[in-house]
Amino acid sequence: MKKYYGIFILSCLAVIVGIYQSATGVKEYTPMWPNLPAPIGEEPILITSAGQGAEGAVVHLMVKRLNLNADYRPRALATDLYEYKTIILYTGFSKNGVNKTYRDFQEEKTRIRRMITYANHNQIPIILIHLGGPMRDDRRTMDLVREALPYSNYFIGKRNMVQGKDILDITENNRLPITLVSHTKDILTPLNSVFR
């Protein structure tokens, strides 16, 4: 029986960690503004990334599906913004993605900050999309969200989040419209309402 002691202790620990995680982890959040009252964006649109997560291409696919005039440029700089009338910023930190651009996290953050400053100065609306939900809820992604969210004009995210409360607090404090959806495909409706 002694040979099962170690495994038994380990399994108990795993169960405790599992219970702890499901208690503190993903929760469902409901937004205050379920929909956007009036369109706020205009074409042409720049789709760019905050954190270089590979899944950002999904945003491009959706925008294409809505037949909107948009460019997908994950690594765009502030100097590229003059051509566009709306920015869609999707958040999600990917170490591998940032690595591919030969930048580091701080540089990526600086790029976002410059872009936001330029956009706010020129009154270009920023739509923030957080696709990852609980899968992209890490410290660095949330850092980027905190950087961009107060200066954005609209937030679209997932209902299931770990850090959802932070996001709700920021949008409430800044009186930002916010829409949270259950499925990725559901983003299409609020996204459409931004432009039409």
Next chain:
Amino acid sequence: MNGNRKNIYLILGLIIIFYGLSFPASVYDWTGNLYEMIEDSILYNDAGLLLKASFFYITWNVFTFMMIYSGSMLMAMAVSTDKNSPYYQLSFALIVLLNVFIYNMIYSEHESFLLHMVISAAFLLLQLFIPKQPFSVLPQLIILFLILVSFSWLDLSPGLTRADLGSDDFAASLKVADSYLSEYKILNNLSLSFFFVFSILSLIFTVLIYLFSKQILTIKKVQKQEKELKETRDALLETNVYKEIHTLVHDLKTPLVTVEGLISLLELKVTQDEKASTYFNKINAATAKMKEMISEILSEDIKQEIGVEDFIGYVTSHISFDHVQIDFNLTIDEHVSPIKVNKIRFARALSNVIENAMLSLGDQKGYIHLEVEGIDNGVLFRVEDNGPGIEKRNMNKIWEEGFSTKNSSGVGMPFVKQVVENHQGAIRVSSIPNEKTTVEIFLPY
């Protein structure tokens, strides 16, 4: 020796872990491709590419953690080589989790600790069923591989995101991509089927290894039994030979009696010759001696009085110390009175004890002291050697017939005991392994 081995495990484990931890950094170009593959699968709405990317991701993941886990296994073996001990198991899990932590730090990743706890537990459990054998490393690595593949697929299971599984970079990208492309259909099916297939494979593999080693074990057992059978057969043959000799010796008595009778008749007839009568005396003495020897062989109870020095001379004359490096030392108390024993049997017993001492020394340098001492109401024979000795747990077994640590018949000590007890004596064995082993035989007057 042992400490050395542990150090080797430790260093080897560290090296393998180091390679495991630096592996993702060394294949950045390749993971860059994986990143593009995921991006392209979304941009071109290509589920096939997503599938391919998933396989790449699993391969990359398994490769990294294969090294981390096997390195951790080696390092845990430095703590305890016994896979059944909780020390080994907990150190293994601890080292794995520590490395997951370091991995997360280095690569800003989010590998789930929970998942790695479960993988460690599953691996440790299956490991219990792999018996210790010289080449058990390979099956262990194969099982580790199968478990890692099966559980890595869980990272891609969308349903388990709730349990904090698969929030590492590629897994998250793949899942988000799939949430749009197929609403999780692809990854749900893929991850669960591969998880089950590989889990079952690892179980089957473990069972096969377990059965296989059991088979080998039974074969070995059968071989051992066959050998024992052969030995007893030989021993039986030997006793049969002895029996034949016994009857032969017995049959010798009849012609001897005839000879004796005829000689005494002849003696009566030829009385006047001086020379002839000395011849007759000699012949009579010889036949008497022959009769005595025959009786002694035939009967255990026949005892004769013999001087101790003569007796020891008789014993040692049958043992040769020439070819061994043994320092043989003999001390006989001067005032010992003659003993009354069955010379042949008692001598055989004593020489058996001396031979045991010699055999235990083998080619080693050593000594054998034979002391004969007169005490109150008897004589004490003491045979002492400084060979490897008898382990405590074997102390009682040496009296069992058939017990032997040198693969021989194991009838020596029981025979000695029987003979000594037949002489109303007592025997005592004490041993401090590698220091001295003493056999004392007490023979009362």
